[in-house]
Amino acid sequence: MRKLLSLGQSRQIRPLDRAFFNRDPRRVARELLGKVLVRKRDSGQMNPARRVARIVEVEAYMGAEDPAAHAAAGNTARTAVLFGPPGHAYVYFIYGNHYCLNVSCQPEGRAGSVLIRALEPLSGIEAMAGARGIEIHGAKDLTKLTSGPGRLAQAFGITRARDNGCDLSSGAGSLWIGEDEYRASGIRRTPRIGITKATDKALRYMLAGNAFVSGRKMVG
DNA sequence: TTATGGATTAGCT
DNA sequence: GCTAATCCATAAA
Numbered sequence: 001m002r003k004l005l006s007l008g009q010s011r012q013i014r015p016l017d018r019a020f021f022n023r024d025p026r027r028v029a030r031e032l033l034g035k036v037l038v039r040k041r042d043s044g045q046m047n048p049a050r051r052v053a054r055i056v057e058v059e060a061y062m063g064a065e066d067p068a069a070h071a072a073a074g075n076t077a078r079t080a081v082l083f084g085p086p087g088h089a090y091v092y093f094i095y096g097n098h099y100c101l102n103v104s105c106q107p108e109g110r111a112g113s114v115l116i117r118a119l120e121p122l123s124g125i126e127a128m129a130g131a132r133g134i135e136i137h138g139a140k141d142l143t144k145l146t147s148g149p150g151r152l153a154q155a156f157g158i159t160r161a162r163d164n165g166c167d168l169s170s171g172a173g174s175l176w177i178g179e180d181e182y183r184a185s186g187i188r189r190t191p192r193i194g195i196t197k198a199t200d201k202a203l204r205y206m207l208a209g210n211a212f213v214s215g216r217k218m219v220g
Numbered sequence: 221t222t223a224t225g226g227a228t229t230a231g232c233t
Numbered sequence: 234g235c236t237a238a239t240c241c242a243t244a245a246a
Contacts, residue, residue: 102227160241193227
């Protein structure tokens with residue numbers, strides 16, 4: 001049986017600064033692989049432990065020139081965060097059931113974002129399972145926690161009401177993105193998943209061979 | 221005011 | 234592999 005926690009434990013985590021996100025979404029997407037998403041200890045939860053998981057799959061979405069991007073509809077109440085300052089959470093509700101998490105990129109006034117599609121849990125696994133409403137009976141069940149954009153949002157308690165528009169840089173908020181000693185390798189690109197427009201563009205980025213990548217994986 | 225469709229998931233065949 | 238579930242934001246009227 002292959003080891004699932006291939007990306008190791010996370011030690012000290014330092015927040016990414018706003019400048020990290022103030023770039024082309026394709027660059028931000030690639031560099032987000034291997035970084036970690038952190039949900040601070042939440043005393044309101046049944047299991048309040050801090051949740052940490054490594055980013056293993058993302059997709060880049062551009063501005064008006066990308067017909068698959070929500071930003072292509074223009075700056076509306078829904079998409080305002082995409083046009084705001086970089087490093088902020090764009091959370092949307094989809095298919096009547098699921099929330100998805102993006103990070104805004106580019107300077108204020110220019111749209112662009114990165115969709116977080118899959119994570120590898122590092123700590124707070126019981127809290128994630130509790131938020132998902134499932135039980136973990138073995139290593140094989142771990143992928144049910146954070147493999148897929150809707151699943152990871154639920155595992156981290158991410159909702160539009162709670163997190164849309166919040167700052168993910170600086171580490172000041174409840175939800176933030178940071179880095180530790182890990183350095184990503186084996187990055188692959190494929191077309192994006194689940195969209196009907198601009199399906200030819202290879203804007204999905206993943207860590208090759210990682211068991212937590214959603215949908216079709218790529219072998220290392 | 222109403223109609224439409226979607227950056228998904230779980231469960232079943 | 235196939236499909237129902239489910240509801241918000243948008244656009245049309």
